[in-house]
Each structure stands twice: as C-alpha cells, then as structure tokens.
Amino acid sequence: MKKGLTKEVIRRISKDKNEPAWMLEHRLKSFEIFVKEPMPSFGPDLSGLNLDEIIYYAKPGEVKNATSWKKVPADIKRTFEKLGIPQAERKYLAGAGAQYESENVYHRLKEKWSKFGVIFEDMDAAVNLYPELVKKYFMRCVGMHDHKFAALHGAVWSGGTFIYIPEGVNVDQPLQAYFRMNAKSMGQFEHTIIIVGKNSQGNYIEGCSAPKYNSPSLHAGMVEVFVEESARLRYSSVENWSHNTYNLNTKRAIVDKNGTMEWVGGNLGAGVTMLYPCSILRGEGARADHLGIAFANGNQIQDTGSKVIHAAPNTTSKIVMKSLCKNGGKTLYRGMVKILKGAKGASTHTKCDSLILDEKSVADTIPAMDIAENDVSANHEASVGKISEDQLFYCMSRGIGKDEATGMIINGFIEPIIKEMPLEYAVEMNRLIELEMKEAGAVG
C-alpha cells in the first residue's frame, strides 16, 4: 500500500485485477488528464484535500485489518448501537471486518434474475466476464475529460456494481448492493453501470445509510445509468461517509425516448460533499425526477444539487430538494437545468427548501437555468427558513415537548422525500436525523 498516485500504482491495479489491455490503457489515459486538469473552479474549498496523501488502491485483505474494532471511535459505535445494526455488519461498516452473511442473499437474487438475462455482478468481475458489454458502456456517460475527479476515477476505479437488464424485463424486486457488502465494492472509487433495456424496469438501492468509517479521506465514485426507450430506473442511495471524507461523487444518466430516470438520494455524512446527479434527456418524451435530502451538521458542507439537460422535445424534469443545517453546518443547493434549442414542449420544475436550525448554520441556493428554446415551461420555487415559533407553540400546546416537536416538524419537512425512499432507508434516515439532532456531529 502506497500513498499517492503514479503510473506504477495504476499498472498494479490493472494487473491485480487481471484486466484486459484496453482498460489499462483507459486508466493511463485518464491519469494523464487527471494530472493536467485543474481543481474545480466552483464550490467549497478543497485545499484541505492532499491528493498525495491518499492511498489509491489496496488489495482486498490488505486494508481489512487497518482498523481494529477497538480503534473505531466510540461515537460511531454508539450510533451503530442506536440504529440497531447487527454486530457483524457494524464491524464491516467500520472497516474492521469483512465477513457478512448476506452474501447468500445476493447470490439468490442474482441467480433468480439471471434466468431472465439480467446481469448483476461486481464491476471488477464484469470487466472480465462481459468485456464487450462493459466496453460498450464504460465511461461513455461520464467521460474522463469531464472534470479532474472523473479523470482520477477513470485511473483508479475499483469495485462497484454492473447491472444489465435486457429488453422487456421488469425486475420488480430492488437490486441492492447492500447484499454484497463483503465483495470489494464499497471502496472509495467504485464504479457502477446500470443499463435498462427497452421497455424494461429496474430499481437499484446503493449501499446503506449507516455511517461508514474509513481511514481514507477521498471518495470519488461514479455511477453511469443508461435508460433505453420506454424503460424506467429508480436509483436510491444514502451516503453517510465519515466526517474526514471529501465526497466528490459523479452520477449521471442518459435517458432515451419515453424513458424515465428517478434519482432518490440522501447526503448526511462527509466533511465536504459535492454531488449533483445529472440526467441527460436525449430522447423525445424522456423524463427525470430528482429527489434529495441533504443534512449538514457541525463543520460539514453539503454542496449538492442536480443537473438536467433537456435535449429533445417534450422532455420533463422535476427536482425536489430538502436541506437541513445545524450547529454551524452549511448546505448549498446548486442546480443547473438546460433546455437546448429544439427541445420544444420541454417542461421543468424545481422546488428546493432549506431549513436552518440555529443561528450558526447557513443555507443557500444557486439555481441556474439556461433556456435556448421558446416553447417551454420552466419554473423554480425556493424557500429558506427556520422552524416557526408559531408551529412550535402549536405542537407544544398539545403537550408535546420542544425537542420532540422540533423533531416532528423536521420529519414532516423531509417527508416528501422520505416517502419515496426504500422502507429500510426511510426508517434509518428518520432515526439518523433524530440522532443528529440530539448529539451534534455524532456520526462519523
């Protein structure tokens, strides 16, 4: 295990994974771009991120014992306990254990759907098992030239999930990466590709919302989604990285004619997060729904938002974001909706609401729209507010204590997003937010 990134490290990654030559070539090319690209010109201060100090790759097993359970901070252990996470899972989440019995669940799920031609595989394995398919889609949605961290990702990616749903299959059961946690997938640079064929449907749930404790301080994953004609995908994730992490994640979908992409996300963890899931609506009648919650506590900065490009007629998008900040936390909604020339009849609606929970915290919104077509409908609503004293008094006049009343109003505020989340997330998110309300900065 070495800190910093060189071509040698990249060659080693590729060799360890037994990759085909094209992938090594892709990695090296990405590396060259990474070295040349400047840091992002917008967003939060990243000067605390020392790219030479990061361990970019470790073989599974190499890093496993880096953290012993004893060394896991007490506040994290307490959070696991309060969330009722099983012991084996806690160790995994804290980076102190690698075995988790739900591997069986994954295999059953995989086998059941493979009969219908569905591929649900670890990304590393998929490169060798389905080289042609992977090559066709790998970084075709997000290119290595996109930004510095996309290039970095292209050079050092490892693990992740590969899902292929062929034409006309409705996978009515959520595919959860959670079930294969002991695969080497939950690293810092995981790559996920999801292809949903014509008239097919899928529902993917990434990770779990419990806090993940790990020593590395950079997460730069990538998710690429391809929604083909009249297909539909819902992608749900809750990210809760430890507070020493810079979470610079890239998620993007390309949606064909009459297809639907739904992003449902929650961001609670990390010190600095920059995450703006993107939908490119390139086919006529394509649709994107972006739903998200961001919570910044303590010194956290949640710079999150969404990006939608309407590139075809009659495309629609709906963005609903809720953010909360407390104890000096900072949330920023950064949105970009582009309607290109020719996207007649496009319609877009953004609603972002922020709740500031004390005097020390800050919430801001930067919604941008770039519209090059006349015959469109575009609107945006934003609100930044505090819990009103009148609301609090109303609750308290019914015998409800101030803290409980505050929690209830907050849960009500995020409810439109929570109700769209998978059940296990919804329960966990509510509990996590309750915990965050009680102890400042407890998680991570």
Added chain:
Amino acid sequence: MFQIKNLKVDVNEKHILQGVSLKIKPGEIHVVMGPNGSGKSTLANAIAGNPKYKTTDGKIALGGEDLTHARPDHRAQKGILLAFQYPKEIPGVSVLNFLQTAHKAICKARKIAPMNPIEFRKALRERLAKFGLDATFMNRSMNEGFSGGEKKKLEMIQLSFLEPKIAIIDEIDSGLDIDALKVIAGGIKFLAYGGRGVLLITHYKRILQYLKPDFIHVMVCGRIVKSGSHKLADELERKGYKNIHHKTSS
C-alpha cells in the same frame, strides 16, 4: 378549579391585559365577549403559555397548582388546552401522527397507559365521523389544505382527545356555516358534560344560540368590565359594548 388572578400581559412591549381575574369550576362554560382588540385572544394565548405573550403580573392556577410560568407543553399535560383561532399547518405531519404523539406525551406526563396504535386509530376514526370528517383526514398533513370549518373541527377533536381540565376555545365560531357551528357547539357542550371547564372566547353572540353558558364576561380594553348570566348576551346585543363599558366605568 381553574383560576386566573389579576393577570397582566404584554405583547410587543404593549400592556394588553390590565389585570384579569376569572374562576372556572369543572363543568362550567364561561364566555368572554368583547370588541376587536379588547385582549380576548391575548387572554387565550397567555393562558396557554404562548412565549410571545409576556405575563408581567398575576397568577394562573389549575387545581391549586401555580402554572403562571410553566412551559406550554407542561400546561397542556396538566390539562390546559387551547383550540386555536388560526390553527397552524404542519406539512408532512399527518393528523394521526400528530395526535398520537400528543396523546402519548400527555399520557406519559399523567402517568396513564396510552391507547395502543390500533385502539387509537379506531378512536380517532370514530371521533372524525362524529364531527363529520372523513376517515382519510387521518393521513392528511395537519391543517394543510383544510377549509376553515375543517380546521375548527380538528381543533375540537384534538381537545376532546387530549382530555383537558380546562378548554380555552378562541374565536372558534368565526367564519363557520350553521351546520359546522352546531357541530362545534355540540362538541363544546360535550366537553362541559364531561366535567371539563370551558372558556369560550367569541366576538359574536351567534354560537350562544346553540349552547347555554353559565357565565358571560365582557372584556373591554384588557379588563373584564362586566360579568353575568347568559342573559348578558342579550343586553350586549341591545346596547353594544360601548354602553356596557360606559355604564360600568361611570
């Protein structure tokens, strides 16, 4: 017994209540009437403990316990409950969730076992039906998109559910149609039959067609200027507030 003694209350540094005293026994219905700006709603809010209303002097006591400076949640747990003139919307919090949370908090403070969720749901459904509201109201966000009448009915449902010792009912009759008014009046009478004290604050005599109060108090400029039986309402109707006030102070 519920008692307020020489209550003085400021709102935004202005002296609104100039010393109000009242005694309400269990099962009694008292009505406070008065013109706009006389301090009626201030009285209701001060009794419930709204932090925007500063009590500068006097005393609020229930069953001998001094609650003058108690927190609003504490007052509610003890049995002082307010039906709001302008009920607040709480987006994303369902009627069921809100009422159940309140029910649990109050039961916990009173050291009695709360209803289990199944019983609670059943009881709430029955109560909604009694006030002419559909069972689907349970799952709607608190007061969000409710009509004026629906909001007022929900206030009464909350009061009846949370078992007050003294119910303060603030201008519940404004803007209601006759049918809704009858239902609300029925709810108020039901509270009093159940041995609960009622303090009804109103601008108009209209609701008094449907219930008979034990006492009527006339409030003008932050003071109760006259008290009497239900017949006082008719006198008010004839003479107007101004003359009653004039007569008392002369």
